[in-house]
Amino acid sequence: MSEQFSVEPVTEHQFVVRATIEGGVVESWFRADPEVIEELGLDDVDEAEIVKQTAVFLAQHQPVEDFPPMLDLVDVMASYDDYADRIRGQLRSS
Template identity: 50%
Template sequence: MSDPFEIQAQGESEFVVRLRGDGGERESWFRLSPGLREELGLEVDDEELVRRTVRFLLGHQEVADFPDIVEIEDVVAGYPDYLDAVRG
């Protein structure tokens, strides 16, 4: 089964994610600070980190509730279980 979303790079450390859900489609921009992956100890590229973040957030909210802009640092700060989820 494929993911219910598409990711497109929009320059360095910025991605547009098009999500599909029961309420239709939603577009969110995901941003991460340069060096965040290394700071968090993650050995994945930026796109894979965005993919894991989208999957994590889909477990916590509906597509219709995704914000226009997602700062990955805010997800790290807002969800205590985030790092364990994306490292796994």
């Protein structure tokens, strides 16, 4: 995986994530619902870092160019059984 993700806050709990791949830029909006952050037990972690690590996680499961234009962490958690454990592990090791 060679994607480099940049995360930019837009509004409260919403971020634009950009990845440069093969000379182009892919952009998706992510929403980090506070209830999901709490459910993940990551209240003390910067939301932007959670979003960035979520993008890294998703890139391990699908091509970045296939990311939907808008993602909500609650949908990621519902779609991937291993998301909660993997995102906690990624954040502890970063």
